[in-house]
Amino acid sequence: MGRGKTMRDHLLDTLKNLLEAELKEFKSKLTDIKLVKGYHSHIPRGDLEKAEPVELTELLISHYGGHNAVRVTTMVLEAINQRDLTERLRRATVAGQE
Template sequence: AGCTLSSKFLELLEILEMLGERELQRFKDKLSEIQPKEGYQQLPSGSLSNADPPALTDLLLLFYGTDYGAEVAAEALRAIDQGAPAKRIERLIAALRAGGHFVDLHREQLIQRFSEVDAVLKLLRGHTLTPEQYQSISTGRSNVEKMQKLYELVPSWGRERKDQFHRVLCITNRALVDELEGR
């Protein structure tokens, strides 16, 4: 997963960088036409028009998260007759779903060793945590207790929320995240 782009999204970036200028423009046009599933916003066409492959990858990740972002990219590629890259992305999606998520794989270490819990809670408040959840977790007496309370919610989260949690962990304690990821 990593603190920058996940390896899966680096692969998506590679695929987009292999498109010619014409295909890339058609890909962006198609992205602006795709109606996202409920709960997601359409990509802003203003941001799409001048976006290079790294910016497109960032937009897909920001607006749709890892799984759905890859699905949308595959759909747009299929629509512009780029079947081979679309298939590559579909294999990526399958690999994403098979692998465990960083926040699940490193649960115990994060509970025991994460010291910037208040900063994490502040960054999660409002989109990942409701005000009530934030309040309830903040009352924990120690960082370990707060992380335990936070982790009580994690099993109910989908990949997007876990990705958000992972990004916040990276922002608040990159050294620990890098260590756990074996970097």
Template structure:
């Protein structure tokens, strides 16, 4: 079975320790978004566990931007190894369109 970007996004969220997962949600709520996107409502974020958050991200932003935003937030909370792993997992699907910064 081929894994999708959504599968890789979920894997990354599940790899975060509880404290880091809370930091991820906090930073997600306070991260700059592209103009055409709005924030996920805070009430939905606060109670979301990894599976629910992955679903919220993909449904709210679309799969491609959800992964891009996840990479951005992972780097912002100093989860560089996890961001690189996600980047490597999605790179074959995206022809290296996501760059680590």
């Protein structure tokens, strides 16, 4: 993932850039978005409710796996109009795959 950063680091950095209200909107939208192919359930709302960026990162990765966690995160960020963060996350994670 470039310069020693892992996918987890990039996800966490992205989520830390959300203001409190934006993080709340992210978690709300996370349970509404179309599921990534191969997944049959969303992360339970109860698990998301009090999750701060570190816990949310762990929930995303443990539920969806690394690459799908990034896909889901970018989908949700786009849905809540966080295009700058979406692009930054995409660039960081794509650069690390080369």
